[in-house]
Amino acid sequence: MRSVLLTDTNTFEHVTRERPDPDPDEALVRVTDVGICGSDVHYYEHGRIGDHVVEDPLVLGHESAGVVDAVGADVEGLTAGDRVAIEPGVPCRRCRFCTRGDYHLCPDVSFMATPPVDGAFAEYVAWPADYCHPLPESVSTREGALCEPLSVALHAAERGDVGVGDTVLVTGAGPIGLLVAEAVRAAGATDVVVTDVVPEKLARAEARGADATVNVAEEDLEARVRTYTDGDGVDVAIEASGAEPAVAALPDVVRRGGTAVLVGLPTVEEVPFDVHAVIDGELDVHGSFRFENTYPDAVSLLADGAVDVAGIVDFTEPLDRLDTAFERAQDPTTVKGMVRVADVGD
Numbered sequence: 001m002r003s004v005l006l007t008d009t010n011t012f013e014h015v016t017r018e019r020p021d022p023d024p025d026e027a028l029v030r031v032t033d034v035g036i037c038g039s040d041v042h043y044y045e046h047g048r049i050g051d052h053v054v055e056d057p058l059v060l061g062h063e064s065a066g067v068v069d070a071v072g073a074d075v076e077g078l079t080a081g082d083r084v085a086i087e088p089g090v091p092c093r094r095c096r097f098c099t100r101g102d103y104h105l106c107p108d109v110s111f112m113a114t115p116p117v118d119g120a121f122a123e124y125v126a127w128p129a130d131y132c133h134p135l136p137e138s139v140s141t142r143e144g145a146l147c148e149p150l151s152v153a154l155h156a157a158e159r160g161d162v163g164v165g166d167t168v169l170v171t172g173a174g175p176i177g178l179l180v181a182e183a184v185r186a187a188g189a190t191d192v193v194v195t196d197v198v199p200e201k202l203a204r205a206e207a208r209g210a211d212a213t214v215n216v217a218e219e220d221l222e223a224r225v226r227t228y229t230d231g232d233g234v235d236v237a238i239e240a241s242g243a244e245p246a247v248a249a250l251p252d253v254v255r256r257g258g259t260a261v262l263v264g265l266p267t268v269e270e271v272p273f274d275v276h277a278v279i280d281g282e283l284d285v286h287g288s289f290r291f292e293n294t295y296p297d298a299v300s301l302l303a304d305g306a307v308d309v310a311g312i313v314d315f316t317e318p319l320d321r322l323d324t325a326f327e328r329a330q331d332p333t334t335v336k337g338m339v340r341v342a343d344v345g346d
């Protein structure tokens, strides 16, 4: 089967590999669609993310979907021909985090495209069948692949305990921020304010229904938020940029008793944070890491038309042009690039 390896920084090698045989509990999936995540681009450019270092050739891509080709002997409920979204993180299923339901916090999770676990820029993937989520007819395989960033967003909205009538600030209008805006809307938020520093990204947020946008390169965020909320601050702020000023601003823009959620990963070691404001205002500050049990909800929301993921896509390239796809993904105005691996999906 065709597969693409990251063999060095900025270097993909197209190779032919043995098609994997599914284990008894696995499905063999013919991959159709893979989204390019910022983390894929980071590994491509730098060969590492923090302590995760690409030491051996690695297949990137963890936002994927496809069509089941075959299943292992013990698999029930999935058959060849089923279209599935592939959940990329499989935990150990035994540790205290797994057994108490927080499987995304499992320290031994195998996460696609995180060294040494191969991802989905390949014709076939063998993956535990219970982490392959069937798609109804109304949900395309492209949308199935984007259940991954949507899951990050749904988990963040849940961590923020976003409820009906809330005013939510989303900092960063990349794929995660735009999908957080969708997720909080689905959770009942009635006012969604989105920030960025790139005008094209803010235009995307506006076109997708943001109630207000703030270009924080030009405007004072705290002043805009105070004006928008009659001086109170927002009920929930979800940080989805990783930018140090956006993280540092959280205590200034959340109302007393409100919630701040940290999704974006700062690239600097330390970020100043006003702890006094957190204590004085009794703010809840929550981290949000990947997701758990979100795929069924993501699929249902897509089937109901309650969220839009396909609209964040800027371009689709075939697997043969993976280098071009990664170059296009690095354009600061790009939100999401997709790779079409096989034309058997929809």
Ligand SMILES: NC(=O)c1ccc[n+]([C@@H]2O[C@H](COP(=O)([O-])OP(=O)(O)OC[C@H]3O[C@@H](n4cnc5c(N)ncnc54)[C@H](O)[C@@H]3O)[C@@H](O)[C@H]2O)c1
Pocket (backbone or CB within 6 Å): 037, 038, 152, 171, 172, 173, 174, 175, 176, 177, 195, 196, 197, 198, 201, 216, 240, 241, 242, 243, 244, 245, 246, 262, 263, 264, 265, 266, 288, 289, 290, 291, 335
């Ligand atoms: N916690 C998790 O599980 C998880 C999962 C996926 C991604 N992430 C992280 O979430 C962040 C967002 O991911 P993404 O794929 O959308 O990234 P992205 O880089 O595509 O988008 C980030 C956006 O933030 C904007 N930005 C830059 N400075 C800003 C500022 N000061 N204020 C507001 N916006 C600003 C950028 O212009 C960009 O549009 C990244 O840091 C990523 O590493 C975390």
Ligand SMILES: C[C@@H](O)[C@H](N)C(=O)O
Pocket (backbone or CB within 6 Å): 037, 039, 111, 114, 148, 149, 152, 290
């Ligand atoms: C969650 C996922 O999208 C992210 N890139 C990670 O590896 O954690």
